[in-house]
Amino acid sequence: MKTNHLIKMYIEKGQLDIKKIVEDYSGYVYTVVKNSVKGNLAQEDIEEIIADIFFVLWSNQEKLEIDKPLNAYLVGISRNLIKEKYRKNKITVSLEEQEIYLTDNRDISILCEQNEKMDFIEKALKSMKKIDMQIFKRYYYASQKVKEIAKELNISEMQVKTRLHRIRNKIKKEMKKGGYENGR
Numbered sequence: 066m067k068t069n070h071l072i073k074m075y076i077e078k079g080q081l082d083i084k085k086i087v088e089d090y091s092g093y094v095y096t097v098v099k100n101s102v103k104g105n106l107a108q109e110d111i112e113e114i115i116a117d118i119f120f121v122l123w124s125n126q127e128k129l130e131i132d133k134p135l136n137a138y139l140v141g142i143s144r145n146l147i148k149e150k151y152r153k154n155k156i157t158v159s160l161e162e163q164e165i166y167l168t169d170n171r172d173i174s175i176l177c178e179q180n181e182k183m184d185f186i187e188k189a190l191k192s193m194k195k196i197d198m199q200i201f202k203r204y205y206y207a208s209q210k211v212k213e214i215a216k217e218l219n220i221s222e223m224q225v226k227t228r229l230h231r232i233r234n235k236i237k238k239e240m241k242k243g244g245y246e247n248g249r
Contacts, residue, residue, distance in 0.1 A: 072138070073131035081126040087119055090139060094118055098143050100208030106150060114146045121146070140206060182240070189239045193232065200225055201232050 070089070075082045098114050106114075121142050122129075129138060190198045199218065203209040204225075211229075215222040 070135050071132055072129050072135050075135065076131060081123060081129075083119060083123045086122070086135065090135070091115070093136065094139055094143060097140055097206075097208055098147065100210075101144065101147055106147075106154070110150055110154070114143065114150060117146050118142050136206070185240060185243055186236055189236050190232075193235070196220075197228055197232050200228050204229060 072081075075086050077085075094115050095111075098111050098118075102111060118139060122138060190201055193201075196218065200214055203214045203217075204211070209217075211222050211225045215225045218225075
């Protein structure tokens with residue numbers, strides 16, 4: 066599964082090759098959406114969101130920064146569309162679950178800002194231990210549960226939670242150094 070290609074790798078004849086993106090990223094997007102909704106939406110809603118993700122990406126292709134990772138845009142769009150679907154269906158989830166859905170998918174400039182922050186986070190992660198990077202990406206990017214991560218990495222759930230806490234603190238500290246107010 067491809068998850069770290071730059072957008073420019075999908076530009077053909079001056080246009081975004083959406084067919085190739087769908088081919089390469091459908092499984093990834095499905096996993097992100099399925100894990101994010103945590104059973105709160107029907108399969109039909111999930112499929113609708115997935116189709117909409119690719120449509121929003123294609124519709125806003127002229128606003129995309131071609132040197133940014135494609136998966137960052139896909140994750141950002143998916144989170145916003147899930148939030149919108151929750152709102153439309155009047156589904157309430159805890160504040161903790163909603164914390165990741167804070168932007169408006171109609172404004173691609175917000176996604177660009179998020180991508181800059183994600184680039185910063187990626188750089189911070191590269192300086193960490195491999196297991197910490199895996200835990201962070203599985204939890205935040207693939208929306209896996211702590212229990213799943215612990216099982217797959219053969220460590221305790223408490224170790225996953227502790228490592229996530231330490232990783233977040235390290236990233237916040239680095240982001241403050243990088244000029245992001247309050248580490249955000």
